[in-house]
Amino acid sequence: MEPCARKRTGKHNAELVEAVxxxxxxILWVAPYDRRRGNAAWREFDLTARRAVVLLASTDFAAASPEQLGTVLRTAELLVRCIGRFGQEHLFPPARCAExxxxxxxxxxxxxxxxxxxTEA
Structure with missing residues (x-):
């Protein structure tokens, strides 16, 4: 088999990727023509969520280094902060923000x- 054909195609953390x-x-879908897309909080959420998906799908938690796990953790925590801003800026109804x-x-x-x-191992 050629080296390019042996590329790893498995994705990690499918449940977490699906949640993001x-x-x-x-939950937080915004149509392409919606004015909320111009909001800084929305743009930050969109970029952070896309980064979180890539990191979650590519990181095997069992084999990851502490630095890799830290990067994924910081991105996940940033995602929480971004969504918290939605409630403060009233971009979505309170029930959707809470969910x-x-x-x-x-x-x-x-x-x-x-x-x-x-880190315990």
Whole structure:
């Protein structure tokens, strides 16, 4: 088999990736023509969520270094802070903000647990 054909195609942390996708495309979805897309909080959330998906999908928590786990954890915590700003700026109804915040905290907690297990070993 050629080296390029042996590329690793498996994704890690599918549940967490799915949770972030749900945040992006179900709970906090904004149409392309919506004026909220111009808001700085929305842009920061969009970039952070995309980065979180890439990091979660590419990081094997069991084999990751403490630095890698720290990067994923910081990104997950930034995602929580971004969603917290939505409530302050009234970009979404309070119920949607609360649902999104709960889901983002769940993702951050799972990453925090993985980071704690990685540093104990």
């Amino acid at each position: 996708f749900r945040l992006m495309f179900e 999104a915040l709960a889901q983002a905290r769940c993702v951050a907690d799972r990453v925090r647990e993985a980071a704690a297990c990685g």
